[in-house]
Amino acid sequence: MVMFSETQPSTQLEALLLQTAAGNREAFASLCHRTSPSVYGLALTYVHSGPDAEDVTQDTFVKVWDNAPSYRPQGKPLAWILTIAKNLALMCLRSREKSTQLPPEDWASLAMDAPAVTPEDRQVLRAALSTLPQQEQQILLLHAVSGLKHREIAALLELPLPTVLSKYHRGLKKLKIKLDGDAVYE
Numbered sequence: 001m002v003m004f005s006e007t008q009p010s011t012q013l014e015a016l017l018l019q020t021a022a023g024n025r026e027a028f029a030s031l032c033h034r035t036s037p038s039v040y041g042l043a044l045t046y047v048h049s050g051p052d053a054e055d056v057t058q059d060t061f062v063k064v065w066d067n068a069p070s071y072r073p074q075g076k077p078l079a080w081i082l083t084i085a086k087n088l089a090l091m092c093l094r095s096r097e098k099s100t101q102l103p104p105e106d107w108a109s110l111a112m113d114a115p116a117v118t119p120e121d122r123q124v125l126r127a128a129l130s131t132l133p134q135q136e137q138q139i140l141l142l143h144a145v146s147g148l149k150h151r152e153i154a155a156l157l158e159l160p161l162p163t164v165l166s167k168y169h170r171g172l173k174k175l176k177i178k179l180d181g182d183a184v185y186e
Contacts, residue, residue, distance in 0.1 A: 009034075009147075013077040021068035023033045028068075032061050035078060038147065039085045045138050046089035048060055056092055060085040086156060102110065136171035139164055 009023035019027030036057060063084050071080060129137055142153045144152065154164040 010075055010077065014073055014075065017064075017068060017077045017080075018073065020065065021071060028065060031064070035081055036061075038078060039081060042082050042085050042141055043089045043092075045142065045157060046086065047092050047144075052092055053089075056085060056089045059088050063088070082148075082152075082156065126181065128175050131178055132171050132174055136167050136174070139168045140171045140175070142171055143168060 013031065015033070016027045016031040020031055038052055039060050040057045043053035043060070044050070047053050047056060059068040060081065062167070064081055067084070071077070074080075129140075132140070138157070139153055142148045142156070143150065150164050150168060151161055153159075155167075157164070
């Protein structure tokens with residue numbers, strides 16, 4: 001399998017998607033591994049249920065495998081995959097006709113699963129995130145965990161870009177105050 005540098009993730013994903021279109025199962029496995037946190041995070045913002053988000057994630061990758069030959073390289077493979085996920089999430093919502101609220105601990109678990117986060121950091125991060133309104137949590141996690149750009153988050157959550165930016169910066173400021181305040185008392 002081809003090795004990629006971390007400096008060009010979009011190019012790497014593009015290559016993996018093209019290899020998947022050619023039937024390369026290793027490339028598909030790598031593509032799934034690299035993009036599943038973003039797909040799951042996006043699905044979670046729509047369906048508000050961990051099990052439903054897992055189903056949407058799995059269905060997304062089935063569709064990616066089936067439709068990879070029809071993908072046209074445009075330098076935005078993650079956007080193509082996330083569009084599939086968004087459509088499937090909306091279908092899931094329509095099929096059950098109403099969504100349930102996602103418990104805050106499920107949102108926080110997105111960030112907790114990152115391999116670079118230590119157990120101590122997980123506890124502090126979970127507590128700090130729980131102080132934020134749900135939409136600010138979503139925007140922060142989609143940006144920090146999934147690596148989405150603000151305009152991509154705005155499109156996916158169907159919010160104006162200025163709203164996403166202000167909620168992101170407001171959430172960061174609240175987290176900084178919370179984390180700085182906790183550090184003073186430790």
